[in-house]
Amino acid sequence: MASPLFTVITVCYNSEKTIERTxxxxxNQTEQDYEYLIIDGASTDGTLDVVRRYEPKFRxxxxxxxxxxxxxxxxxNKGIAKASGELIGLVNSDDYYEFDALENMKKAYLGLISSNEAHDHVILYGMQxxxxNSEEIEIEFVNHRILGEGMICHPTCFVSRAVYNDFGVYDTSYKSAADLDxxxxxxxTTDTQFAPVYHIISNFELGGMSASGRGAREAARVRCKYGVYSKVRMNYVIFQSRIIDFVHWVKRL
Incomplete structure (x- = not known):
């Protein structure tokens, strides 16, 4: 059996309330050349019941x-190790794809191939x-040329398997900033081609750890590590995030 063009991975833990939409x-993707991997962290709620209910529908x-x-x-990283697709996407269990996300990624990828611009190492990324509370706030897009000052949202990315195989996966010492790292x-540090795709790929509900003060502090340290931030700027962001956390703590009293 031929390998699929796409592997989509959803990691989850106790995601019963959100994973069905994912x-x-x-x-419902218009492009069907994919495999879908659910990497569950031994959930103790009804997450697996929801997932297994969908299993026959994916044929x-x-x-x-x-x-x-x-x-x-x-x-x-476990999901990436199991992937057989040429392009690997990660969509969180509380996020969800646009119905034509894979179709638009395929068109962009085939366009690179037909123009002889495709590399073995490629990351396609789109808009989010x-x-x-299900109300649209904004459409976000960060070009790779200013990566660091802004952040490409990882659920909009499809990474060629060769990138992971040749250059490694996510640093598990981070709690919320390993995707930025x-x-x-x-x-x-690599020759990887970054290819923007000007379509909405994923939908993201605001909140969670990456939006917390801890997430801001980790991201600041990563940006300093790669020279995006000076140490002075990093320390300012860290100090500012601690003040914000303190204010939120006081409001909860």
Whole structure:
């Protein structure tokens, strides 16, 4: 059996309330040349019941793995190791794809191939709709040329398997900034081609750890590591994030 063009990976833990929308968004893709891997961290709620209910609908394309992991990036790395697709995408269990996300990525990838611009090492990335309580806030797009000052949203990315095979995966020492670390490392130290795709690929609900003060502090340290921030700027961002966390703590009293 030929390998699929795409591998889509969703990592999850106790995601019963949100994962159905994610599953539905993958199931409804207009492009069907994909496999879908669920990497579950041994959920204790009804997450796996929801996922297994969808298994017949994917007609052999959905593969479920459930075991304890050492955090989200460890789970992502496990999924990447199991992937057989040429292009690998990661969509979170509380995010979801646009219905034509894979179709638009395929068109962009085939366009690179037909123009002889495709490299073995390529990252295609697109636009993300940001929402709060299901209300659209903005459409976000960060060009790779200013990566670091801004952040390419990893659910909009499709990374060629060769990038992971040749240059490595996510650094599990991070709690929320390993995706930023990965993209900056790949951009700064490899020949990988970054190819923008000007379509909405994923939808993101605001909140979560990366939006917290801790996430801001990790991201600041990563940016300093790759020379985007000076140490002075890094320390200012870290100090500012601690003040914001303190204010939020006081408001909860």
């Amino acid at each position: 599953l539905q968004s993958v199931l 052999g394309r959905l593969h479920i793995f459930s075991e304890k992991d050492n955090g989200i990036y460890d789970a992502m 709709r940001r929402l709060r 990965f993209l900056l490392r790949i951009k700064n």
